[in-house]
Structures are given as C-alpha cells and as structure tokens.
Amino acid sequence: MGRKWQCEWQHSQEEVFQAYHQAADPRLRTRLQALWLLRDGRSLEEVASLTGMAYRTVQPWVRWYRQGGLTEVTCHRQGGGSPAKLTAAQTQALKAQADTGAFRTRWDAMQWGLDQ
Template sequence: MAGVYKLEIKESSTELKNLLRDPKTASDKERVQLLYLLKSQQATPLQQAAELLGRHRVTIQTWARMYRQGGLEQLLTHKPASGAPSTLPPWAEEKLKQRLEQPKGFESYEEIRQWLASNLGIEAAYKTVHKWVYYRLKASPKVVRPRSEQQDQAQLETYKKNWQRTWRC
C-alpha cells in the first residue's frame, strides 16, 4: 500500500508521556508528540499524525527519518540557527555602551554612526546603528537640552506640582 510508513518506536508510551510533561522547547514537544501518537495508535499513518499536529506531511516524514537513523537523541537535536554574522562585534558593542553611558552623549544616530567609523573603524548603516542602540542597548543618543539661566525656580516648582491638573478635562 502506498504511503504506509513503518516506524519501530523503542520507547514505551508511558516514557513518551513523561517526556511530554517537561520538554525543553515547543519543537521538542511536537516531535515527542508524534512518537506518542504513533505508539498509542491514535494516528496510524504519518499523514494522519501530520493533520493532528498541524504540520506538513514532509516535516513529519523528516522527523520519522531522523528517529529511525538516530533514535530519540537525534530527533531532539536542533541545528544552530544560521544567519548573517553581527556587523557589530562584542568588543565594539561594549565600547559603544560605555560611550553612551557618558554624560556627554551623542546628538543623533548619524553621529553615533560617524563615531563608530572614525574611532572603531566599523562602517554600519544608519538603520543598523539605530537597531543596535535603541533595541539592543536600550539607549538613546539624545543629550540633555540646555536650560535658560533666567528660569524662575519658584515658577518651575509650581508648574511641576500643578501640571497634571492643567491636562484634566
């Protein structure tokens, strides 16, 4: 019969049930769930298991092949996420963080970008610098704006006390 995939599951259904209780990741839980469904015969063909798990049939077949080749250990191993290497190395991130903590900050993200290029030799796009500073380092390039020396302190204190009342309707 076409589409029938025989898989010998070595673990007992109670072992698999125990593994389902505390998986390391959601993906691990789905993979163990596949074995549990097949072992307890709640899903006999892989197509039915795929429908129950909400995964594509090819994904389920890949998981079954992984289990057949290396058992539970191979099924639960994950490839490290690949991706582009970071444009800002850890040492540069640390120097930027230290520079952002200084009282004299940066005027803009463009100024940060220029500082990275001139002091650290790192060419980075404006968007990249913004992402690193704002989202990753949780910092802001803004500096404290100058205050007038003629400012009346008593008037400022009165405003601070009453500013909420002025905005209420």
C-alpha cells in the same frame, strides 16, 4: 487516511509521552508529540494534521527517530536563521549596555546599535 507507520520502537508509549510532557522547547515538544501520536498508531498524515505541521515536516522527525531514537530527535536543530549581524565584541557591548537598564524597548537597543 494514510497508512500506519511501521517502526521498531526503541521506547514505550509511556516513555515517549514523558519525553513530550517534560520538553520545555516548543519545537521539540511538537516533534515529541508527533512521535507519541505515531506510537499510539496514528498515520503520518493524521499526525501532521493534528500537530498543525506539514507532512514533509514530520518526515525528518521520523527518520531521526529511526536513526537513533529519542536522543537523535532531541539533538537535531532545524533552521538556524540568518547569520549574526553583530560581531562578538558588539554583542558583548550590547549585553553590557542592556544590563545597565539603558533600553526600555528593543527599538532603543536597535537605535543604540545603529549609533555605534
């Protein structure tokens, strides 16, 4: 099993657990769960396994915590996906159309976008 993670904790185990328990975003919950498990004395390898994440995925979360505690962990967003394919005006028009109840499925919305 991997070596235990060494850190000067800025938060108690209870504070980390409360942050984990209160987080609504699933990605953030996983990060905070990992930190809570680390705070409990688990190794990085064990935490990665328990959270279903790759070891290398957990490493940046640890780095973020070391840099600024829970605040730093919660403000980070990984990824971001591909750039939007619609302009701001097209997005606004799509939202307005959706607000009227014109779309029953996402396919209806996609077809509407193609027709524009």
